Amino acid sequence: MLTLTLGEVAFRLAGYDFRRTAATLHQLAPFYRKPTVPTGTVYFRRPGPQTWTGRVIWSCLEYLHLHPNPYTNEAPITGVYDGNGFRNETGGTDWDLAVAGDSFTELGHLPCAHLFTSILADQTGLAFAISESVAPGR
Numbered sequence: 001m002l003t004l005t006l007g008e009v010a011f012r013l014a015g016y017d018f019r020r021t022a023a024t025l026h027q028l029a030p031f032y033r034k035p036t037v038p039t040g041t042v043y044f045r046r047p048g049p050q051t052w053t054g055r056v057i058w059s060c061l062e063y064l065h066l067h068p069n070p071y072t073n074e075a076p077i078t079g080v081y082d083g084n085g086f087r088n089e090t091g092g093t094d095w096d097l098a099v100a101g102d103s104f105t106e107l108g109h110l111p112c113a114h115l116f117t118s119i120l121a122d123q124t125g126l127a128f129a130i131s132e133s134v135a136p137g138r
Contacts (some may be wrong), residue, residue, distance in 0.1 A: 026132040031108020046085035096126035
């Protein structure tokens, strides 16, 4: 029993993840992961830079083990987040407007061309960056 206890303590101190939670979580699109980087004293944003490619809704349902999965024909997309956690697939750094909001703002299950900020950018000629920001407890 002492050996097991010492082993448990050693692995916990080393931060070993027996359930492989971090690796499993990264199979999900960033859209379904909670923002974890503090922004000020109240809000959090997504970490960056990061890129994820796959079927967004399908991967979430697989992660939750919900079967049958009705999204078998979902098209894969690529989501690109810059170093500030903005869903910024153009790679621009000189924005005219930055939009922060909830999941409706980020729309992580849509390709970049279908985002309302991309459509507004095309129609107005302004450069947009978008981010989902959440308060603790959400």
